[in-house]
Amino acid sequence: MIAIRGLLAVVALIPVSALAQNSYSFTDAASSTVRYGVAEARPTLSCAAVAGLATAETTIVSVRVVPAADGVPEHCRATGLIQPEIRFEVNLPATWNRRFYMHGNGGFAGEAPDSGSRPMIRANALKQGFATAQTNTGHDAAAEPLGSFAMSYQKRVDYAFRAVHLTAVEAKRIAAAYYGRAAAYSYWDGCSTGGRQGLISAQRFPQDFDGIVAGAPVLNFVDTVTQSLWNGLVLAEAQVPIAKMKLLADAAYARCDAKDGLKDGLIDDPRNCDFDPARDVAQCTVGQDGDNCLTPAQTTAIKKIYAGLQVDGKPVHFGQPVGAEVAGASPIGGGQESGWNRWLIASPGGKAIQHAYGESFVRYFLSKSDPSLDATKFDYAADIAKYADARTLLNATDPNLEPFRARGAKLLMYFGWADTALPPLMGIDYYQKAVTANGPGTADFFRLFMVPGMFHCRGGVGPDRLDAMTSLINWVENGVAPASITASQADKGKVVRTRPLCPYPRVARYLGAGSPDEASSFACKAPD
Numbered sequence: 313m314i315a316i317r318g319l320l321a322v323v324a325l326i327p328v329s330a331l332a333q334n335s336y337s338f339t340d341a342a343s344s345t346v347r348y349g350v351a352e353a354r355p356t357l358s359c360a361a362v363a364g365l366a367t368a369e370t371t372i373v374s375v376r377v378v379p380a381a382d383g384v385p386e387h388c389r390a391t392g393l394i395q396p397e398i399r400f401e402v403n404l405p406a407t408w409n410r411r412f413y414m415h416g417n418g419g420f421a422g423e424a425p426d427s428g429s430r431p432m433i434r435a436n437a438l439k440q441g442f443a444t445a446q447t448n449t450g451h452d453a454a455a456e457p458l459g460s461f462a463m464s465y466q467k468r469v470d471y472a473f474r475a476v477h478l479t480a481v482e483a484k485r486i487a488a489a490y491y492g493r494a495a496a497y498s499y500w501d502g503c504s505t506g507g508r509q510g511l512i513s514a515q516r517f518p519q520d521f522d523g524i525v526a527g528a529p530v531l532n533f534v535d536t537v538t539q540s541l542w543n544g545l546v547l548a549e550a551q552v553p554i555a556k557m558k559l560l561a562d563a564a565y566a567r568c569d570a571k572d573g574l575k576d577g578l579i580d581d582p583r584n585c586d587f588d589p590a591r592d593v594a595q596c597t598v599g600q601d602g603d604n605c606l607t608p609a610q611t612t613a614i615k616k617i618y619a620g621l622q623v624d625g626k627p628v629h630f631g632q633p634v635g636a637e638v639a640g641a642s643p644i645g646g647g648q649e650s651g652w653n654r655w656l657i658a659s660p661g662g663k664a665i666q667h668a669y670g671e672s673f674v675r676y677f678l679s680k681s682d683p684s685l686d687a688t689k690f691d692y693a694a695d696i697a698k699y700a701d702a703r704t705l706l707n708a709t710d711p712n713l714e715p716f717r718a719r720g721a722k723l724l725m726y727f728g729w730a731d732t733a734l735p736p737l738m739g740i741d742y743y744q745k746a747v748t749a750n751g752p753g754t755a756d757f758f759r760l761f762m763v764p765g766m767f768h769c770r771g772g773v774g775p776d777r778l779d780a781m782t783s784l785i786n787w788v789e790n791g792v793a794p795a796s797i798t799a800s801q802a803d804k805g806k807v808v809r810t811r812p813l814c815p816y817p818r819v820a821r822y823l824g825a826g827s828p829d830e831a832s833s834f835a836c837k838a839p840d
Contacts (some may be wrong), residue, residue, distance in 0.1 A: 332727075333427050334504050334527055334770045337781035338436045344782045349789065351738035352441070353408045356492035361402075365489050368612035369395045370482050378403075383611075384435045390486060398470055399835065400447045400479045401425040404490050409441035410485055411785075412495040414476075414521075416506020419669065421471060422453025430777060433501075440526070443495070445483035449475040458672035463681040472705035473516055476509050480520045482824065497788060501781050503527030503769040504733065507725070511742075514723055518716035523788040525780045526725045528734055528769050531742050533706035534699050535629040536734055537673040539621040541687055543632075547656060550613035554657050555603045557650035560614065561591045561637040568634065574822045580764040580775055580823020581819065581839070582633035582729060583737075617656065621737065623693050630735035632656070636767065640730070643771030651767045655732040666733070677702040709742065711749035713758060720781050723758040724784045724794065726813070728766030730774065743816060760816040761797055775799035775811040776816070796820075798831050812836060 324400035362375045371393045380386040388404040415433050417423060423430060425446055437444045450470025451461035461467045480498070488494040500510045502519045507529030513520050530536055568585035569575050579585055589611050596605035608615070620631030636651030644654065658664040663671075671687040679701055716723065727739035743760040750758070765774020778799040786792045796812040809829040812820045826833030 319460070331420070332777060333429060333433060333501075333506060334776070334780070335432060335436075336770075336777045336779050337433070337501055337525070338440050338779060339777070340779040340782045341440055344786060349654050350410045350496040351755075353410050353491040353493045354406065355388070355404070357490050359390075362388060362486060362490060362687045364392045365486050366392075370713075371395075382435070384438050385441075387438055388490065392482070394475070394482060396450075396466060398447060398450045398475045398478060399452075400475075400483065401444060402483045402486050403438055403444045404487060405438055405441055405443065407441060408487075408491055409767055410444055410491075410493065410496040411440075411442045412445070412480075412487060412498040413437040413442040414445045414480055414483065414498075414500055416476075416500070416502020416504075416509045417447075417449055418504050419507065420453065420458050420461070420672070421449040421505060422456065423448055424452075424454075442499075443483075443487045445479055446677065447475045447479040456764050458668065459676040460672065460683070462676040463680075463683075468702070468705060471511050473509070476513060477517045477520060480513075480517075497522045499781065499784065499788075500524040500526075503529075505530055508533060508706075508708050510723075511725075514713055514716045514721070515708060515710045515804075516718060518713075518721060522719075522721050523784040524721070524723045525784055527725065527780070528727050528731055528736075529708060529725065529739065529742075530734055531708040532629070532738055533708075534696070534703045535621075536738065537670050538690075538692070538696055538699070539544065539629045539670070539735075540666035541670025541674060541690060542621045542692065543617055543656060544658075544664050544670055545617050545688060546665065548658070548667065550607075550609040552606075552610045552613060552657060553603070554650060554653050556606065556610070557637045557652055557657070558639065559604060560589060560593060561604070561639070561650070563589070564634050564637060565599070567592055572819075572821070574828055576828050578634040578764045579729070581762075582635050585634045587634045621692065623696075628692070628696070630737035630741070632732060633729060633736060635765065636730035636732045636772075638765075638773055639772035640765065640767060641771040641776070643767045643769055643776075651730050651732045652770060655768070673702075674699075677706075711742065711745040713746060713750055713754075717750065717757045721757065722784060722787045724761070724780050724787070725759070726761040726763055726778065726780055728763045728768065728770075728772060728774070728776070730765050730772045731768045733768035751797070755815060756793070759794060761794075761813040762816055762818075763799065763813055764811075773801075775801045775809055775813070777802060778813060796836050 359377045363372045366372045373391045375383045375390045378389050386406045390402045451467050496519045502510050507526040510524040510526035511529050564587045567587050568579050571584050572580045594605040596607045617632045621628040639648045639650050642649045655665050675685045727736045747754045766772045766776040770776045783794040800807045801809040810831040812831050820834040821837045
């Protein structure tokens with residue numbers, strides 16, 4: 313009980329749904345080349361009649377007509393329960409474009425339909441005429457915070473993949489009955505956990521979606537969260553005050569900002585950055601400490617975070633790239649903050665989010681959960697192997713996407729280079745393995761876009777506003793593969809920079825003329 317109360321105290325500080333989505337889907341729909349070529353459909357049943365669409369496994373809990381308001385059309389909203397505890401919501405507009413849209417979850421999920429940014433995401437899709445669906449993945453985060461739900465094996469399976477699959481199946485069944493016609497196209501949109509859900513759908517259930525946006529996916533879940541615990545312990549032992557992040561960021565950007573040929577406040581590929589905090593940042597003298605220098609212990613800890621977890625001298629996972637130390641637009645709340653703040657560096661008197669997530673995982677995702685497990689004594693050489701079942705359930709690392717490609721489906725993945733929730737190199741590693749597994753035609757159905765300066769799913773110092781969904785729809789329905797996606801950066805609601813995002817491994821390069829804040833001054837080119 314004490315462990316649960318501690319988790320509640322931590323999770324109360326973390327707006328879970330705010331960690332999970334780039335909120336700019338459909339922003340380019342009006343000006344894009346997307347043309348809905350499928351005839352619209354209208355209901356053949358009353359909203360009240362949707363209650364009669366229950367089955368032995370699926371209960372329709374409530375139905376109601378939601379009147380048109382604020383640009384959102386009138387729609388029928390149904391909530392339901394798939395046995396044993398998967399809650400879902402379906403929204404059916406009065407005029408349907410015959411497209412189904414489902415959006416993902418964040419962190420350990422368990423969100424209510426109206427939490428955080430979820431109503432806005434739902435509204436944006438309804439405004440375009442989509443039928444929408446969402447699920448809590450089989451548990452309630454308010455009652456079972458972070459990973460505590462995983463003491464139930466059933467809930468582990470539901471969280472891993474069963475809830476998303478069954479919700480998609482049931483929501484599409486309900487929509488087809490309501491309109492008398494099936495969906496012409498089905499789309500998934502998610503980031504973080506939602507990105508993992510999208511990838512695992514492509515791998516396990518390729519028939520569920522015609523197009524998938526997978527942003528910053530936690531695809532290697534087990535190694536990511538165990539490394540998150542390790543990161544938390546490293547920085548808890550050798551504490552680095554958030555005030556020192558400016559010192560670190562200034563030195564890193566001074567050394568690496570211009571390496572792509574343009575000094576623009578972005579490190580476009582941290583792999584080309586040879587920043588060394590021991591060499592490039594002022595070191596405190598013995599007994600000294602202050603915001604203008606790093607102590608030996610702090611320098612060592614920072615270098616460990618950059619390098620990533622190693623066991624017996626061998627890397628287990630990818631480290632944190634240089635570039636996220638800088639203060640940028642917060643992906644969690646308003647204002648500016650370092651990308652390391654909260655995710656890696658704890659607020660005073662609290663725990664970093666990575667630390668809390670990792671600690672919760674190692675306690676609750678064992679075959680026999682142990683809420684009292686002392687996470688500080690986690691043995692990385694011996695204990696990681698104990699989570700083989702969790703790896704089987706949760707990891708979305710299978711690069712074989714042939715069944716998904718064979719039915720003409722498309723996958724669009726993006727990752728921020730300055731993400732501090734997850735290691736961005738994990739996304740590149742998966743894409744490269746997918747190219748090897750699926751052959752040279754992989755880019756015909758799967759493309760990855762790396763976003764310079766973007767934090768987790770959004771925020772940061774780069775162009776974080778990208779409408780991947782409109783590009784995906786155009787690809788699925790019109791066969792127009794995205795040669796680039798124009799992303800923007802805003803300050804106080806005003807766009808201050810646009811930049812093309814390029815399909816990996818191509819990168820945006822300045823053409824030598826025009827404003828460096830305008831996308832038209834760049835072209836996608838092969839890396840140097």
